[in-house]
Amino acid sequence: MKSIKINTAGGESVILMGGTVDDLRERLPAKGLYIITDTNVGRIYRDIFPKGEVLEIEAGEKSKTPQVVIDLCRRMLDAGADRSSFVLGFGGGVVCDIAGLTASLFMRGVRHAFVSTSLLSQIDASIGGKNGVNLGEYKNIIGTIRQPEFVLCDHNMLATLPEEEFLSGMGEMYKHAAIRDRNLFFDLSASADRIAARDPGILGDLILRSVRIKAAIVRRDPMENGIRRLLNFGHTFGHVLEIHYGMPHGVAVARGMVIAAELSAWTGEMPHAEYRLLSVEMEKAGLIREAELPPNVIGRIARDKKSEAGSVNFVLLRAVGKAIVRRLSLTDLQAFVNYYNERKDNSQSIQQGK
Numbered sequence: 001m002k003s004i005k006i007n008t009a010g011g012e013s014v015i016l017m018g019g020t021v022d023d024l025r026e027r028l029p030a031k032g033l034y035i036i037t038d039t040n041v042g043r044i045y046r047d048i049f050p051k052g053e054v055l056e057i058e059a060g061e062k063s064k065t066p067q068v069v070i071d072l073c074r075r076m077l078d079a080g081a082d083r084s085s086f087v088l089g090f091g092g093g094v095v096c097d098i099a100g101l102t103a104s105l106f107m108r109g110v111r112h113a114f115v116s117t118s119l120l121s122q123i124d125a126s127i128g129g130k131n132g133v134n135l136g137e138y139k140n141i142i143g144t145i146r147q148p149e150f151v152l153c154d155h156n157m158l159a160t161l162p163e164e165e166f167l168s169g170m171g172e173m174y175k176h177a178a179i180r181d182r183n184l185f186f187d188l189s190a191s192a193d194r195i196a197a198r199d200p201g202i203l204g205d206l207i208l209r210s211v212r213i214k215a216a217i218v219r220r221d222p223m224e225n226g227i228r229r230l231l232n233f234g235h236t237f238g239h240v241l242e243i244h245y246g247m248p249h250g251v252a253v254a255r256g257m258v259i260a261a262e263l264s265a266w267t268g269e270m271p272h273a274e275y276r277l278l279s280v281e282m283e284k285a286g287l288i289r290e291a292e293l294p295p296n297v298i299g300r301i302a303r304d305k306k307s308e309a310g311s312v313n314f315v316l317l318r319a320v321g322k323a324i325v326r327r328l329s330l331t332d333l334q335a336f337v338n339y340y341n342e343r344k345d346n347s348q349s350i351q352q353g354k
């Protein structure tokens with residue numbers, strides 16, 4: 001087992017990579033443990049849960065609402081929880097977001113940690129201390145930044161993950177590579193067969209490299225005032241697609257990355273050949289879904305939390321492996337969306353490199 005420490009003003013967090021729940025004994029309290037999980041993870045892993053009160057929520061993004069958090073606080077209170085209680089989120093990104101927010105709010109904050117069970121949460125959602133729920137169709141509007149004491153990533157648990165959810169995690173892994181690590185990007189492409197077979201050896205290595213990228217960014221900018229914004233690459237269009245089509249988060253982000261890469265080429269920040277490289281490799285990895293942008297995409301983006309006074313901070317690429325933040329006016333974005341929608345067949349133009 002390898003461990004990665006994240007020290008910030010908001011607390012210290014340790015990521016335990018490749019361990020199992022047996023490694024948690026000394027990190028959990030003897031009593032007062034509240035385990036938040038979802039119906040799928042509960043069904044598969046309940047037998048190995050540490051000793052504690054289990055609070056189950058419905059699996060899926062639809063559970064990420066303020067009401068679910070309030071209900072969990074009520075259930076904890078009814079079960080006798082107090083300020084010394086400890087919340088353990090045991091599940092994917094949805095459970096981690098909800099458990100982290102519940103722990104932040106219950107009695108103004110109790111201790112918390114995660115056992116991260118999906119690929120997406122092992123490389124991304126459980127790391128960095130952001131916890132949020134959605135407000136209607138707007139994602140992660142209500143939330144906190146608070147570091148979990150630890151995050152356990154048991155890679156063997158990835159064997160039970162449905163294929164679409166596995167791909168979703170790969171979307172965020174490609175994102176880490178695209179913004180910071182060109183070598184990781186090529187290694188992902190070269191290892192495609194072993195990744196598809198979920199070889200725990202190669203996955204452990206790639207997850208570690210991916211987490212190191214995220215951890216290094218979070219350490220430098222825990223409150224997202226600067227470099228951490230790069231982690232939003234692909235998310236502006238991705239969130240719109242995720243909500244509109246109900247796609248898994250990382251699959252929508254992957255599509256959003258390819259659109260943002262095309263925007264990077266359109267604005268002249270990145271050579272067109274780099275856009276083609278990114279889109280062709282991600283298509284080979286099974287990560288590109290044809291998805292037309294829904295109507296009023298700019299209106300949705302404008303109301304997104306990253307917009308201010310007629311312009312948005314947008315993460316663009318200069319090359320695969322190097323991201324930058326640029327301020328773009330909504331007018332320019334609209335012009336790009338018009339150009340994008342007018343193209344007859346996106347996939348064809350990717351292959352032909354138009």
Ligand SMILES: NC(=O)c1ccc[n+]([C@@H]2O[C@H](COP(=O)([O-])OP(=O)(O)OC[C@H]3O[C@@H](n4cnc5c(N)ncnc54)[C@H](O)[C@@H]3O)[C@@H](O)[C@H]2O)c1
Nearest residue numbers: 040059092093094117118120121124125130157160161249
């Ligand atoms: N807080 C952050 O920094 C952050 C970062 C990235 C993503 N997110 C959020 O994470 C969420 C997506 O996370 P996710 O993809 O893990 O979604 P998820 O938690 O909904 O998990 C996906 C599905 O897989 C199931 N599952 C999880 N682990 C399993 C396992 N080992 N075996 C079988 N089934 C399993 C779940 O029950 C669910 O049905 C989104 O809401 C996104 O906004 C948060």
Ligand SMILES: [Zn+2]
Nearest residue numbers: 172235249253
């Ligand atoms: Zn994401």
